[in-house]
Amino acid sequence: MTYRYAAGVFILMMFTALLTACWDKTEMNELALVSMVGVDIDPDSGKKTVYYQIINPLSGTSARGTPGGEQAPVYTYEISGSSFGEIKSTIYKMLPRKLFIAHSKVLLVSQRAAGQGIRDIVNFIEMQPNGRSSVPMLIVDGSISQVMKTFTPLERVPSDAIDSRLKLLIRNSLLAGKHIKVNDVIERMEKSDTIVLPMIAATSENPSSNSGETAADIDANQNNFIIGGGAVFRDYRMVGKLNDAQLVWYHLLNGDEGRHVRRFQVEGKQVSMELRLVRMQRDVFRQSDQPSVRIRLDLQLSATWANEFVPRSRAEVKRLEGNLNRIIENESLAFYQMTRERGWDLLRIRDLLRKQMPNHPDIDQAAKNAKVTIEVATRLLRTGSMNQPYEGTG
């Protein structure tokens, strides 16, 4: 009996040799944790350059006071090759740890690569077994190498800085929207739709490559990058840019719900109002054989930031709301006209018609000729801590 027991234990122990950790074990300190990926393609030679920003595990509070000063929070590795797959192998000429991209937070693409087409990039990301395509994608205005080698103040890891700025922008403005991830790009492009991705640019020509210096400098604008503007994509290719003012209308008409403060000129007076989309309704109906699209926006206004003017009476509120309705209707219609002239379907009319009128013979033409009307209904629901601003005695 004892022998059988011993034999059983022995066999069980032999099984441990089959436990798969022998092949796929990964120790944390053998991994290069990628926080941000940058991609550039040379339009002439087609040479691909990938930047991997890798988190330095020794940085942070624990490394303070180590001899030789503070360590950099991230290191950027730059590697070129004729294809992205090749880079996977050649990266180890420089990188001493196993590349681990599953936790990367941001993807940056240079503007020239975006102009050439990002289909290759997107395919590569979606194909990788452990890659995630639910990361935001930003287009770099200017030099990508510069942005990839910029340390950010306050938020030490640049990818965290971008991620958190995007979140704040989505919530507190209409300058960025929710649909900016790689998987959104794929979905929209495969439906021959359009998408607008945020752009990022370095603030100075020669940013400091020393994180200690960046951390010690009071001027946060000196070594930094700034998110602004939008890159319009159609068929995996960047076809144009939107400025910040246009981005507001784009995001509003696409149903983003950030609280955006904007100054309006109402009856000769300036007034800063915060808008927030409550509900958007898009209806399609036929009007003399031509599809007609009616977009209705219900907006919630807040006078919290209106330090110039706060309406005094119910009648004034009504008048302000009426005026704002008209202004927003006109400006968004003007935005729509602009996009239509350039041939960008930024309001995604085609997608709407495809769903609502699947039997239409020529959906592309119908989307181009569709008559679009925009109706805005604003309601002032909140005010700030003062019911009237101080007016002085003059």
Add this chain to the structure above:
Amino acid sequence: MISRFQFYLLTINYILGTTLFVLIQRLVKQGGQNAWFMPYWAGGFGVLVGLFWILLFRHYPGRSLVQIPLDAWGRPLGTFVSVLYFLYFCNLAGWVLRNLSDFMNGTIMPETPKSVFHVMFLLVACYTVAQGAEAVGRLNQIITPFLFFPFWLVLLLATVNWDWERLQPVFHSDLGAILQYHSFLGFPYMETIALTMLFPLVKQGAGRPFLLGLWTASVSLSMTLFMIIGLLGVERASRLTFPVYTVVQEVSIGEVIVNIHAIISVILLILIFIKLLVLVYGASETLRQVFRPQTRWPHFLALTILLSAMALSIYENPIQNGEWDEKYTFIYDSFFVLLIPFLLLVTTWIKRTFGKRTKRRMS
């Protein structure tokens, strides 16, 4: 003996087994945004086939699938047919194992050799099967809540990415394409014939729990497809190798709930294991019932070797698997699932009528 409820759960998990891995992508490709409808008509077909088997089993109470040919066609021919079924079960088991190791290699364990997965799973499966059908049924019963709740919980967590517009326009795409996809009838529905090995062991009859299980599995498949389309969209779901896995991979709620796809991997692994259990049970029981050996462990050892080799050589890459599945699954499965049972039924009827006549003449 296993209870009806245990058999019901076993049927569901057997059907869901590899389907959630292999088929989701192809179904979405075929059916577009209406792919969620496909399991209903395929399930309807499955129920019809199930009724047909039950009709056959009515004539042979207490006999299993491989004993029926012995009774109906005599020892030599019956043994031959039983061995065919044995090979069919082995083939399916090899397939299941290979799908599993493909999944593991393609997602979290890219460097582990495939045989390691195969042999490890087979060792545990053989041990369980050696304990008898009760162990299989009870194991499945205990483990099902641990599959059901986490699976739907992670899918519900994933609904942060939900978009109703992905499911529109409803029923506009070509419904003919949905009906044309005959391989879906073969895999997974016709493969349920392995479950008939357990028919004689179900207390109070296996027919109702089997058909009910078939239908429940179809409903859950349909719901899964519906969610996959709403979460990924047709464009991505029809191209990704493992859409269920990707759906969960992309869940991120705040800073805490990210990268929870390990949960779905474990669920899928266990589901596959249950399918493997039934197939190994079928294969080993066939050997036992037909050849009646004194000791069983050499057979389990041989099965492990045979199945791991089968799994390694059944196809070279998932591309071949896909092509086979689309072109030949239905025909191949029909031979075992429709033709042989049909012939058995015909001989049984003939024997009955002639038997009665001779009896009448004798009296």
